[in-house]
Amino acid sequence: MSGNEVLLEVDDLKKHFKVNQGWIASLVESFGRGEPDYVHAVDGVSFELREGETLGLAGESGCGKTTTGMSLVKLHDPTAGDIVYDDTRLSEASDAEIKQFRQNAQMIFQDPFESLNPRMTVYDTVAEPLRIHDIRNETARVQRALEFAELLPAEHYFDQYPHELSGGQRQRVAIARALVLDPDFIVADEPVSMLDVSLRAGVLSLLDRMTDEFGLSVVYISHDLSLLRHMCDRLAIMYMGKIVEKGPTDQIIENPQHPYTQALINAVPVPDPAVGRERVELQGEVGDVIDIPTGCRFKNRCSEYIGDVCDQVVPPLEAKTDFEQDVACHLYDSAEGYDPYQEMTGSPSAAETGDEPESTPADD
Amino acid sequence: MSQLEVEDLEVYYETEEGPAQAVDGVSFEVEEGENIGIVGESGCGKTTLAKAIIGILPDAGYINNGSINFKGDDLTEMTNAQRRRLKWEEISMIAQSAMNSLDPVYTIREQIVEAIETHRPGTGRVESGEIVTQMFELVGLDPERADDYPHQFSGGMRQRAMIAMALALEPSLMLADEPTTALDVIMQDQILKRMSSIQEEINSSMLVITHDVSVVAETCDRVIVMYAGKIAEEGPVEEIFNQPYHPYTIGLKRAFPNIRKSSQDLLSISGYPPELIDPPQGCRFAERCPMATDRCREEEPEAHYENGLRSYCHYADEIDTELRPYADDPGTWDQAAAATDGGVEE
Ligand SMILES: Nc1ncnc2c1ncn2[C@@H]1O[C@H](COP(=O)(O)OP(=O)(O)OP(=O)(O)O)[C@@H](O)[C@H]1O
Ligand SMILES: Nc1ncnc2c1ncn2[C@@H]1O[C@H](COP(=O)(O)OP(=O)(O)OP(=O)(O)O)[C@@H](O)[C@H]1O
Ligand code: SF4
Ligand code: SF4
Ligand SMILES: [Mg+2]
Ligand SMILES: [Mg+2]
Numbered sequence: 001m002s003g004n005e006v007l008l009e010v011d012d013l014k015k016h017f018k019v020n021q022g023w024i025a026s027l028v029e030s031f032g033r034g035e036p037d038y039v040h041a042v043d044g045v046s047f048e049l050r051e052g053e054t055l056g057l058a059g060e061s062g063c064g065k066t067t068t069g070m071s072l073v074k075l076h077d078p079t080a081g082d083i084v085y086d087d088t089r090l091s092e093a094s095d096a097e098i099k100q101f102r103q104n105a106q107m108i109f110q111d112p113f114e115s116l117n118p119r120m121t122v123y124d125t126v127a128e129p130l131r132i133h134d135i136r137n138e139t140a141r142v143q144r145a146l147e148f149a150e151l152l153p154a155e156h157y158f159d160q161y162p163h164e165l166s167g168g169q170r171q172r173v174a175i176a177r178a179l180v181l182d183p184d185f186i187v188a189d190e191p192v193s194m195l196d197v198s199l200r201a202g203v204l205s206l207l208d209r210m211t212d213e214f215g216l217s218v219v220y221i222s223h224d225l226s227l228l229r230h231m232c233d234r235l236a237i238m239y240m241g242k243i244v245e246k247g248p249t250d251q252i253i254e255n256p257q258h259p260y261t262q263a264l265i266n267a268v269p270v271p272d273p274a275v276g277r278e279r280v281e282l283q284g285e286v287g288d289v290i291d292i293p294t295g296c297r298f299k300n301r302c303s304e305y306i307g308d309v310c311d312q313v314v315p316p317l318e319a320k321t322d323f324e325q326d327v328a329c330h331l332y333d334s335a336e337g338y339d340p341y342q343e344m345t346g347s348p349s350a351a352e353t354g355d356e357p358e359s360t361p362a363d364d
Numbered sequence: 365m366s367q368l369e370v371e372d373l374e375v376y377y378e379t380e381e382g383p384a385q386a387v388d389g390v391s392f393e394v395e396e397g398e399n400i401g402i403v404g405e406s407g408c409g410k411t412t413l414a415k416a417i418i419g420i421l422p423d424a425g426y427i428n429n430g431s432i433n434f435k436g437d438d439l440t441e442m443t444n445a446q447r448r449r450l451k452w453e454e455i456s457m458i459a460q461s462a463m464n465s466l467d468p469v470y471t472i473r474e475q476i477v478e479a480i481e482t483h484r485p486g487t488g489r490v491e492s493g494e495i496v497t498q499m500f501e502l503v504g505l506d507p508e509r510a511d512d513y514p515h516q517f518s519g520g521m522r523q524r525a526m527i528a529m530a531l532a533l534e535p536s537l538m539l540a541d542e543p544t545t546a547l548d549v550i551m552q553d554q555i556l557k558r559m560s561s562i563q564e565e566i567n568s569s570m571l572v573i574t575h576d577v578s579v580v581a582e583t584c585d586r587v588i589v590m591y592a593g594k595i596a597e598e599g600p601v602e603e604i605f606n607q608p609y610h611p612y613t614i615g616l617k618r619a620f621p622n623i624r625k626s627s628q629d630l631l632s633i634s635g636y637p638p639e640l641i642d643p644p645q646g647c648r649f650a651e652r653c654p655m656a657t658d659r660c661r662e663e664e665p666e667a668h669y670e671n672g673l674r675s676y677c678h679y680a681d682e683i684d685t686e687l688r689p690y691a692d693d694p695g696t697w698d699q700a701a702a703a704t705d706g707g708v709e710e
Contacts, residue, residue, distance in 0.1 A: 017516065019509070060548045061520025110519045110546070113461035166407050190519065193545045195406065195575075223520070223548035267549040290508065 004051040007185060007217050008072070013081035015042040015067050019290060037290045041067040043241030044081070046317070049185060052215045056228035056249065058264070059238030062289070065221045066110065068238070069187040072219060073105040074098070103133050106178035110190040110221075112170035116162040122146070123158040126177045133181060145176040150206060167195050171203055179210065185217040186210070193224065204231065225268050229253050237261045240289055240297040243317050247325025257320070257327045259304045296330070304331055313340040366433075367569050368394040368417070368537060373430035375409070375416045383428070384640040386412040388593035390430075394537070397563070399570045401580035401601070403616070404590035405637060410573040411460055413590075414539045417571075418457050419447040434537070453483040456530040460541040460573075462522040466514040472525045473510040476532055483533055499528035502558050504551060520546040527555065531562060538563075538570040544579060556583050581605070589613050592637045592648040599673030609668065609675035609683050612649050614691045633697065647678065654696045655679060655687055 016038040042064040049055055057065050070076045072083065074090065083090045085105075088097055106129075109115035116125055126142045135141070146154035149172040162170055171191060178186055188207060192200040208231070210216050220231050228235060229249055236246040237258065245258040256262045293299065295311045302310065309330050317328040319335035330340050375387035387409040394400055402410050415421050417432055419439065432439040434455065439447060451457075459465040467475055476499065477492045487495075497507040503524035514522055523546045530538055544552040560583060563570065572583055580587055580601060587604045589597045589612065597610035608614055615633040635652040638644050644651070650660040659678055668680035679687055690696055 019512070058548075060551055061524070061546060062518045066518055111461055113464050168406055190546065200575075223546070225549075264548065264550060267553060288506065290506070 004053065006048045007051045007053075007085070008049040009084040010045060010047050010049075010072065011082045011084060013042055013045045013068065013071055013083065014040075014079045015064075015071050015076055016040055016079045039289050040241050040292055041289070042071065042078075043292070045238070045241070045243055046081075047236055047243065047246060049217050049219060051184075051217055052211060053234065054211055054218045054220055054232045056232035056235040057219060057221045057238060058223060058225060058228055058235060060223065060264075063238045064241045065223075065238060066189055069107060069189050069219060069221050072187050073107045074102060075107065099133070103181050104184040105187070106181065106183040106185075107187040108171070108174050108178050108189060108191050110193065112167055112174055112195075115174055116170055118162050120161075121158065122151075122160050122162075122165075122173050125162075125173060126180050129177060129181050135181070141180055142176075145180040146173075148179060148206075148209075149173070149176040150202070151176065168203060171195060172206070175203070175206060175210075179214075182214075183216065185219070187219045187221065189221045190223070191220075192227070193222065200227075207231065225253065225265060237264070240292075242297060242328065244298065244328045245325055246317065247323075251324050255323065257323060257325065257332065258298075258329050259302045259331075260298050263301075263303075296328075304329075306330060309340050309344060313343045315340065366393040367396045367398075367435060368571075369431075369433040370413075370417070371431045371433070373413070373416065373432065374428040375412050375421065376426060376428045377412075377422075378424045378426070379641065381641050385593050385643060386425070386640055387416065388640075388643070390590075390593075390595055392588060392595070392598060394569050394571065396536075397567045397569055398586070399560075399563070399572060399584045401584035401587040402571060402573045402590060403575065403577075403580060403587060404596075405616075407637060407640075408590045409593045410590060411541055414457065414541055414571065414573060418451060418455050418539055419444070420457070449483075452479050452530075452535065453533045454535055455537045455539065456533065456535040458523075458526050458530045458538070458540040458543045462514075462519075462526045462546075465526065466522060468514055471511045471513055472517070476510075476529050479529060480532060495532055496528075499532050502531065502562075503528045503555055520548075520551070523547065524555065527559070531559070534562070534566045534568070536566070536568045538568060539573075540570060541573045542575070543572065544574075544576065549578070552579070553582070559583075577605075589616070592643065593640055594648055595674070595676065596649065597673060597675045597677075599671070599675075603671050603673050607671060607673075609670065609673055609680040610649075610677045611653050611655050611683075611687075611691050614688075615652075615697060647676075654699065655691065 019037040019039055045068055047055070057068065059065055067076060071078050085101055090098065090101065093101065120128070123142055126145055127138050130138050130141060143154045146157060151157045151169065151172050157173070162173070165173065175191070191207065192203050195203060204227070207218065211218055220228065222228050232249050234247060235249050235252045236243045237252065237260065238244065239260050245252060245256065245261045252261060253265060256265050295313055296302070296315050299305055299310045313330070315328040315330050316338065317326050318338060319326050320332040321335050322332060370393070371391050373387055373390045374385065376383040376385055390413060392400070402413070404410060412421070412425065415425070416427055417439065427440050430440070434450070466472070470478075473496050476496050480487050480492045480495060496510050500507040500510055505521060505524055505528065509517070514525070517525060523543065527543060530540070544555065547555065556579065570583070572579060574580060584601050586599060587601055588595055589604065589610065591612050596612045597604065597608060604613060605617070633652055638648055638651060644661070646661040646663055647653070647656070647665050650656040653660065663678065665676045665678045668675045668677065670680065677683070683691070
């Protein structure tokens with residue numbers, strides 16, 4: 001829980017990917033820009049993960065959750081920014097320290113149909129990390145991990161292949177594989193979204209036990225806020241590669257402040273068709289992750305848009321005066337006295353002629 | 365007229381211990397323009413049913429009995445070549461694992477264009493390109509990304525690419541197997557809404573397999589609740605949610621997480637579904653049903669029709685008067701949980 005020591009500090013992390021240019025795209029876009037395009041998958045993300053804490057990472061499809069998660073366990077090298085683990089900056093870490101880190105940082109992937117190697121038995125799947133890290137007592141550890149994941153009796157599963165397992169069993173194998181090295185923290189990427197409700201409850205209680213019994217820290221990635229509310233101490237809401245709101249789970253769910261978070265939470269259905277919900281239509285399309293818009297990335301869809309400041313100044317994620325969570329939005333007063341209006345280009349033509357650029361909300 | 369008529373369908377898988385009866389005597393109809401949801405626990409046969417309809421059962425799977433009438437033709441009697449012609453163009457499928465069904469070595473554009481060109485020979489490059497752009501916009505993907513390979517897409521983007529592909533040829537029937545699991549509510553809403561408007565335009569119908577009640581509530585006219593290869597209950601959405609007659613449907617409702625409750629225990633029905641290789645006689649739900657009697661363990665329940673619902677439970681006619689309050693009471697299920705060994709943890 002909170003109050004514990006910081007295990008991991010993510011500092012302005014960025015990960016960009018180069019975009020393919022197919023022949024049609026290059027034909028249509030014949031006004032070539034001369035330099036390759038990049039997807040700004042993760043674009044300046046900072047947060048801390050404390051010992052024993054469960055941090056939820058939510059946001060719409062393609063906003064950079066998985067990329068953030070994979071960067072956290074070093075499956076991606078960041079384009080910029082850094083991760084501090086146990087007082088070591090990973091960018092400056094020695095090979096031995098990196099190896100140590102990899103042992104302590106594990107990931108459970110989104111799709112249990114794709115994340116397990118179809119040609120490997122359950123035993124080999126779970127034993128592989130032990131072999132990579134040269135750890136003894138293989139059989140006993142594999143057995144223990146499978147038992148923890150409630151694949152019982154463990155021996156029964158040793159020789160099975162993924163296609164012989166149900167979705168829930170596959171995800172349990174993935175959990176066993178992640179736990180076999182006794183990691184400090186786990187990134188669980190949508191560990192139950194592919195599973196139906198009856199299996200979910202079981203896998204979720206397993207993840208709960210993981211934090212309770214082993215004091216593991218977990219970064220729990222999901223677009224399902226009902227689930228995150230159930231699982232997490234704190235939440236971070238992402239939008240187009242950036243965190244827009246971050247704070248205690250109950251605060252964010254009950255009292256969301258960022259217009260995107262508000263829309264997201266209002267849209268969550270109650271599992272009962274009789275209970276109506278106020279439908280929040282988000283107008284407009286998601287912004288372009290290749291040509292990043294200026295100012296606030298949510299501006300095209302924001303119902304609270306307050307003008308040029310939103311269009312020109314990137315709202316920093318910061319503490320605000322009126323509530324507990326950090327929010328990246330110009331609507332609220334900064335607790336640190338930051339004044340975004342000072343950063344405006346102050347071009348009077350844009351501000352006064354009423355010659356509104358395409359940034360007007362709800363304007364397709 | 366019914367567009368699809370499934371009658372007494374049995375789909376089995378060959379296994380070492382004998383045939384697994386994954387779908388066992390399932391009958392239902394889909395009217396033109398109608399959307400039907402299929403719900404039920406993992407392994408109850410939902411995907412098998414869809415695969416049987418579109419004709420992509422794995423080698424071990426076969427149709428043991430029954431018929432699948434699509435626009436008057438029995439699909440079970442068609443040759444593979446005839447069925448392949450129907451795929452995408454007449455019946456399309458959004459598969460459960462998008463990654464498994466997209467080809468990793470081709471770009472998304474190549475895959476959609478290839479489907480278009482196979483079924484609409486003569487479609488020009490430019491026209492196919494336009495369809496790709498339209499479909500991408502429909503599912504909220506940037507058309508500039510069409511030349512990406514599947515591994516360059518996020519989980520939800522792949523799923524949306526699958527949806528784009530399934531819609532591209534305007535099929536009259538869509539089979540959607542957990543189509544929006546990787547999408548957040550806002551995007552899901554938006555895509556489902558756009559799918560329904562296309563459906564209305566082309567008057568197509570859809571079978572949606574999902575564990576997400578909100579998807580069912582928002583897209584479906586009727587719901588089929590499956591249990592262990594059989595239909596447990598079937599009927600209009602509101603009735604299924606508000607006044608179900610089958611104890612399994614009542615139990616299933618409790619497992620849905622609710623954001624309005626801060627820390628709610630997600631309760632699953634304790635115990636496991638029965639073996640499909642040698643299923644018990646009588647009602648398949650008997651072992652986990654708090655209302656089960658000896659009769660349930662011996663006699664297979666017949667359909668009970670009431671309120672537009674078709675319910676396979678011996679006591680469906682009594683549930684309104686006596687059993688519903690009992691079945692709605694959480695304590696009932698907890699006791700049943702305590703009584704079943706090997707119960708799933710809460
Ligand atoms: N290739 C196969 N060989 C043998 N049995 C199989 C095969 N494929 C599926 N089965 C079995 O058939 C049953 C039905 O599987 P199916 O995939 O249709 O379930 P489902 O309802 O779609 O479940 P889920 O919600 O997990 O996707 C399961 O018990 C499964 O183990
Ligand atoms: N290996 C890669 N190469 C190129 N682009 C990538 C790669 N991995 C991710 N991306 C892009 O980065 C962006 C963020 O993807 P990411 O997988 O992090 O999203 P996500 O938030 O996990 O979404 P989802 O909820 O749909 O899984 C997307 O535009 C995606 O296409
Ligand atoms: S900064 Fe402006 S555009 Fe962005 S969320 Fe806040 S009000 Fe909306
Ligand atoms: S027939 Fe009996 S066991 Fe089956 S659902 Fe009805 S009461 Fe329960
Ligand atoms: Mg993802
Ligand atoms: Mg399935």
